[in-house]
Amino acid sequence: MPQLVNHYSYAIAGALALIAVGWWAASRRTVRALALFIAAAALIVGADLIFRPGASSLASVAEFDRALGDGKPALVEFYSNY
Structure with a gap:
């Protein structure tokens, strides 16, 4: 039950x-x-x-790894709808 409330907290509120x-x-x-x-x-x-x-700008895990390893600073934001 707590997980259900967490998933739909905005809709419930x-x-x-x-x-x-x-x-x-x-x-x-x-x-x-x-x-x-x-x-x-x-x-x-x-x-x-x-x-x-919105949708992710990276299509695969390999693209993500390349973006992190190209020698430039990267801002990584983790977000989940649930």
Whole structure:
């Protein structure tokens, strides 16, 4: 269970935030509250799309080894989606 929460922590936190804002907006029943709910949903989805890591610039382990061993300084960043 902890691993599942770790894998999907952003989705879980985003869903909880939307539930909270949605509950608040439903209790207010105003256009402004609905607009805030829509803005919160757009912000959560937009942040996920913006901060999602892109594809690797190196296609193989051999390319990675060559990049590290070519005599120039290299910045190595390790990232995992999970």
